[in-house]
């Protein structure tokens with residue numbers, strides 16, 4: 639049997655994404671009130687989860703290690719200078735060898751094809767911990783954050799919905815890996831998303847198609863609006879979101895990017911000029927640099943960035959439970 643992998647939010651049905659977020663929320667509440675759910679306690683006892691990371695990480699590393707330990711397993715962190723991969727050994731050989739000794743692999747890579755190839759040749763589930771195209775664990779945490787910040791008027795406790803339909807997110811900044819999975823998730827969950835990027839930094843056509851496919855498969859798809867005008871994206875938004883303008887691996891483009899993104903910093907003046915909703919909130923996956931958001935927004939009581947970061951732990955528990963413990967059965 640080929641294992642089921644989590645490489646992108648596109649791999650999930652709308653109902654599965656909803657369940658992963660709801661499970662993350664339930665685990666958060668249970669563990670914070672002092673009781674580890676029975677389904678989690680010891681679920682990974684005696685098992686190892688390999689973490690092959692070719693790039694730096696704070697949140698993804700800490701949350702994944704914490705999640706594995708919460709389930710009684712052993713997280714084995716394998717940074718790029720620790721293993722033979724890429725220097726003395728191929729991705730194929732590495733995938734076959736590591737997967738023969740562990741129960742799951744959480745992998746942070748450069749090109750998305752690396753995590754796709756790893757998954758193809760792995761005999762155990764692979765979870766993408768960031769590639770140049772997708773960041774599914776971040777998206778699960780982000781919708782948990784929105785769900786918690788905007789408790790729905792609808793009674794969502796007995797139905798499999800997050801009650802987010804009709805909310806509007808505004809992304810102002812670079813069209814990158816974090817945005818792509820967020821956009822796919824928004825389409826699936828009925829959340830509208832407006833994206834403002836400078837000319838030359840738009841969502842690539844192939845990715846626009848992936849997002850459109852996600853919308854086509856959703857019962858009440860969220861709408862995607864693209865613009866070059868930050869104010870237009872912000873209009874009527876419930877949440878303003880951004881990420882760094884210079885992702886890991888783009889360091890050489892830094893000067894050009896900082897120039898291209900001038901005028902795209904999220905500030906309260908922008909929110910006001912653009913007409914964001916009165917109760918607008920701010921999200922950022924972190925790590926944050928000052929150019930994409932002012933301190934005055936980032937450290938304000940509108941900012942959800944620190945609960946959003948903590949939610950990475952609950953998202954990791956939910957995803958590892960679904961893909962490693964329950965072998966891709968998301969229930």
Ligand code: CP
Pocket residue numbers: 694695696697698699768776923924925
């Ligand atoms: N948001 C996020 O993935 O952060 P790290 O790079 O610190 O893991």
Ligand code: NVA
Pocket residue numbers: 768814815816881882884885886923924925
């Ligand atoms: N877009 C950023 C996200 C880091 C979590 C990067 O790829 O570096």
